[in-house]
Amino acid sequence: MDAKKVNTQENTLEIKNLEIEYFSDDGIVKAVNGIDIFIKTGKTIGLVGETGAGKTTTALSILNLVPEPQGKIVSGEILLEGKNVLTMNEDELEDIRGDKVAMIFQDPMTSLNPVLTIGDQIAEGLEIHRKISKKESIKQAKEMLELVGIPGDRAGEYPYQFSGGMKQRVVIAIALACSPDLLIADEPTTALDVTIQAQVLMLINELKDKYRMSMLMITHDLGIVAEVCDEVSVIYAGNILEHGNLKDIFDNMLHPYTKGLFDALPDIETRRSELKPIKGLTPDPTNLPSGCPFHPRCDYAMEVCFSVMPGNKWISSTHCVQCHLYKDTDKNML
Amino acid sequence: MNDILLDVKCLKKYYKVPKGILHAVDGVSFSIEKGKTLGIVGESGCGKTTVGRAILRLVEPTDGSVIFDGIDILKLNKKEMRNMRKEMQLIFQDPFSSLNPRKTIAQTIEEPIILANMIPDKDKRFMRVIELMEIVGLAERLINTYPHELDGGRRQRIGIARALAVNPRFIICDEPVSALDVSIQAQILNLMKKIQRENDLTYIFITHDLSVVNHFSDDIAVMYLGRLVEKAPSEELFLNPVHPYTQALLSAIPVPRIHNRPKRILLRGEIKSPINPGSGCRFANRCNYAEPVCSQEEPVLGEIEPNHFVSCHFCHNFNKGRQNVPLPKVCAEG
Numbered sequence: 001m002d003a004k005k006v007n008t009q010e011n012t013l014e015i016k017n018l019e020i021e022y023f024s025d026d027g028i029v030k031a032v033n034g035i036d037i038f039i040k041t042g043k044t045i046g047l048v049g050e051t052g053a054g055k056t057t058t059a060l061s062i063l064n065l066v067p068e069p070q071g072k073i074v075s076g077e078i079l080l081e082g083k084n085v086l087t088m089n090e091d092e093l094e095d096i097r098g099d100k101v102a103m104i105f106q107d108p109m110t111s112l113n114p115v116l117t118i119g120d121q122i123a124e125g126l127e128i129h130r131k132i133s134k135k136e137s138i139k140q141a142k143e144m145l146e147l148v149g150i151p152g153d154r155a156g157e158y159p160y161q162f163s164g165g166m167k168q169r170v171v172i173a174i175a176l177a178c179s180p181d182l183l184i185a186d187e188p189t190t191a192l193d194v195t196i197q198a199q200v201l202m203l204i205n206e207l208k209d210k211y212r213m214s215m216l217m218i219t220h221d222l223g224i225v226a227e228v229c230d231e232v233s234v235i236y237a238g239n240i241l242e243h244g245n246l247k248d249i250f251d252n253m254l255h256p257y258t259k260g261l262f263d264a265l266p267d268i269e270t271r272r273s274e275l276k277p278i279k280g281l282t283p284d285p286t287n288l289p290s291g292c293p294f295h296p297r298c299d300y301a302m303e304v305c306f307s308v309m310p311g312n313k314w315i316s317s318t319h320c321v322q323c324h325l326y327k328d329t330d331k332n333m334l
Numbered sequence: 335m336n337d338i339l340l341d342v343k344c345l346k347k348y349y350k351v352p353k354g355i356l357h358a359v360d361g362v363s364f365s366i367e368k369g370k371t372l373g374i375v376g377e378s379g380c381g382k383t384t385v386g387r388a389i390l391r392l393v394e395p396t397d398g399s400v401i402f403d404g405i406d407i408l409k410l411n412k413k414e415m416r417n418m419r420k421e422m423q424l425i426f427q428d429p430f431s432s433l434n435p436r437k438t439i440a441q442t443i444e445e446p447i448i449l450a451n452m453i454p455d456k457d458k459r460f461m462r463v464i465e466l467m468e469i470v471g472l473a474e475r476l477i478n479t480y481p482h483e484l485d486g487g488r489r490q491r492i493g494i495a496r497a498l499a500v501n502p503r504f505i506i507c508d509e510p511v512s513a514l515d516v517s518i519q520a521q522i523l524n525l526m527k528k529i530q531r532e533n534d535l536t537y538i539f540i541t542h543d544l545s546v547v548n549h550f551s552d553d554i555a556v557m558y559l560g561r562l563v564e565k566a567p568s569e570e571l572f573l574n575p576v577h578p579y580t581q582a583l584l585s586a587i588p589v590p591r592i593h594n595r596p597k598r599i600l601l602r603g604e605i606k607s608p609i610n611p612g613s614g615c616r617f618a619n620r621c622n623y624a625e626p627v628c629s630q631e632e633p634v635l636g637e638i639e640p641n642h643f644v645s646c647h648f649c650h651n652f653n654k655g656r657q658n659v660p661l662p663k664v665c666a667e668g
Contacts, residue, residue, distance in 0.1 A: 050515040051486075163604050164378070193377035193542065195601050198586035202600065220515065223588025226595070250592045264520040265590055266549035268572065274527075275549070277520035281485060 012214035013039040018076035027286040033238035044215040046229035054238040099129040102175035106187040108167035112159040119155025144173040165196035237293035244319035341365040345398035354610040360560035371537040373551030381560040423497035427509035429489030433481040487518035559616040566642040
């Protein structure tokens with residue numbers, strides 16, 4: 001995505017040409033390889049991909065939380081409301097973490113502290129960022145609990161006294177306590193049952209509108225994307241292969257990988273006897289294929305795909321794809 | 335309904351816990367024809383895994399009968415049961431923890447053959463292992479690798495090969511693809527279907543993923559808190575769900591499309607405790623249609639149409655899209 005194509009004023013978050021590597025015994029793991037993500041104020045972007053695609057690493061980098069020393073942000077910039085997160089010092093980072101930017105992690109069973117009451121855990125961020133008294137912060141924590149549908153008088157209870165769905169609500173209450181401008185949700189409902197997932201997604205949607213929050217939704221589930229996102233980036237082996245709004249991606253998907261993801265899903269209404277898996281396996285991140293990282297699994301691979309990484313091709317003002325099958329403003333070749 | 339391989343009658347599994355009796359499985363009955371697949375769906379804690387284990391006597395059922403090919407296996411002694419296990423195998427959910435990390439692929443697949451004393455000759459046994467690896471699509475060169483060297487999809491193939499090793503007629507698949515990415519999930523589901531066709535296998539397919547179960551099963555049984563609430567042929571269940579819980583469950587699936595999105599039925603509250611659940615319908619506290627009778631009397635599983643069983647006091651009112659008709663007070667039939 002070209003920076004000039006987007007108006008910088010209206011973006012809460014701009015990630016430009018981000019590259020992240022991990023050093024391991026097996027060699028350098030190229031986790032994120034030059035991705036761009038722009039989130040407009042009040043909008044939600046879905047980052048979709050499979051295990052090891054670099055989704056969580058990208059999320060961690062936004063708060064400069066990529067584990068060091070094994071992980072390293074090699075290049076790129078992350079602008080949060082115009083300020084580069086990667087050049088901030090530890091104090092500045094502490095100021096934005098949990099205040100301007102909040103994060104919901106995948107597993108509510110492990111992301112809460114088992115020896116602190118949930119009230120204390122919600123109040124902690126408020127006390128630090130809002131510089132208010134303990135008493136006042138607990139009062140606000142109770143209001144947050146009510147907001148996510150848990151009676152405020154349960155603030156004195158410990159995480160083990162809550163079910164999985166309620167724990168995730170507590171995590172959401174912690175994340176939203178300081179009304180962040182940007183919410184990063186890393187597979188927030190993966191550990192939950194479908195009926196509870198439906199409740200939590202509806203809650204996230206309501207609160208997002210209420211506070212006009214921007215959101216980065218990380219998920220592997222295209223159904224969740226259809227439900228909460230405005231735009232989608234499809235990530236594979238640390239590259240964003242396709243980006244567009246919901247209509248672009250769901251009705252007009254262009255990249256063979258995006259198409260493969262949809263085809264591999266069992267359709268709930270028509271019961272086909274055979275599913276169409278994507279052939280092969282996700283590539284070894286220490287030894288990524290040359291050229292386009294998807295070419296070994298792609299049915300449409302051409303000679304050029306083996307050696308040349310395709311650049312961003314803009315199909316329309318909203319829809320962008322990295323694939324040699326397309327030229328700028330080219331359509332419907334699949 | 336003549337060729338029934340497995341007939342489960344009023345299966346119960348209770349656990350004694352400090353607070354009382356935990357009703358994990360509470361009077362579940364169903365039967366499966368030869369060569370068919372029964373999907374069991376439900377949310378965490380509904381007892382679906384316990385049903386699977388109780389059928390194999392991996393947990394000893396509290397009451398009921400499990401008739402496999404005319405033999406009540408709950409009456410078998412230890413030695414007879416061991417013989418019976420050759421006919422009935424299990425594929426586990428998590429290919430990361432269900433394989434012994436200190437055994438090679440060959441040793442893992444060979445183990446059930448040795449335990450069942452099926453092929454005493456070492457060379458012949460080795461040939462059988464190679465054959466099994468070929469069936470599940472594992473390259474022969476992997477024969478001496480250890481589980482940690484393999485990805486989730488390959489590990490699950492080992493789990494399948496191990497289950498097939500003793501030529502079973504019946505396999506319980508407990509969430510076999512939940513831990514896998516969609517592109518790999520489709521590969522494994524196709525493989526399991528192919529093996530079923532070629533070996534005339536009968537499956538119980540336990541899962542929380544409704545789109546997968548619809549794709550895979552001939553019949554689907556929906557469980558809620560230890561009880562069967564509805565059972566019907568897959569197509570019938572998806573087209574015409576009758577129990578209010580089934581309706582809510584199906585509507586909660588996030589569908590990967592942006593047009594014609596289904597209307598969601600949101601459930602209130604959370605699943606109640608399976609410890610001393612008391613009388614009445616267990617879903618009553620979350621049901622949008624509950625009447626006083628629901629919390630007093632236990633509904634019975636009744637056949638509302640051929641092969642379509644529902645356990646609800648008002649099932650006849652919910653039928654055929656008449657959900658909005660005011661509910662007269664009727665009692666359970668059948």
